[in-house]
Amino acid sequence: MENKIAGRRPRNEETRERILSAACTRFGDVGFEATTIRSVAAEAEVDPALVMHYFKNKQGLFGAVVSSLQELPGQLEDVADLEGFIAQYLRLWEAENMGSRLKAVLRAGVGSSHAAGVLRHYMDEQFLELVSQSKLGSTVFNTPEKRQRIPYIGAMLVGVATTRNVILVPYLREKTVDELAEIYAAACEAILEARS
Secondary structure, eight states, X not given: OOOOOTTSOOHHHHHHHHHHHHHHHHHHHHHHHHOOHHHHHHHHTSOHHHHHHHHSSHHHHHHXXXXXXXXXXXXXXXXXXXXXXXXXXXXXXXXXXXHHHHHHHHHXXXXXXXXXXXHHHHIIIIIHHHHHHSHHHHHTSOSHHHHTTHHHHHHHHHHHHHHHHTSOOHHHHSSOHHHHHHHHHHHHHHHHHSOO
């Protein structure tokens, strides 16, 4: 039995995290279809059988990457205004660990029907729940009509993050996160106030 040293992760958890990180790199670089268990194993410098041991197959590996996004609620739930929420959301795309996972899920979701289905389920279920149950839900999306606008705002924010961090569109990259948050908060307000 493996000894556990206080303050350190057990070795098997470190290995699992290394494989997940490698999967993010591969999914982010080449998408879902072109990623293989062997390429992830090579990136993580482990035997392919170890990847299968932890995740069973590529679908399981991708599902684990998406599940790791469950950290998002804790990093967004306490923001009570649109501008602050957008700024924090965009910063997560640029954070070392979370950014690579968001990019991997997005890139994979664009090129694969399986990955797109997993991503769609995440957007439909978790993003809506995140916003509805956050402070933003009680201060901004505080009527049934406004809650119905959450998917439109979510789609816009994914588009902003994609063009800035994946497609690398210059005019979006030249703006600071705070400048973009101000611009898109105004756009969100317009969506909220638009007639159905």
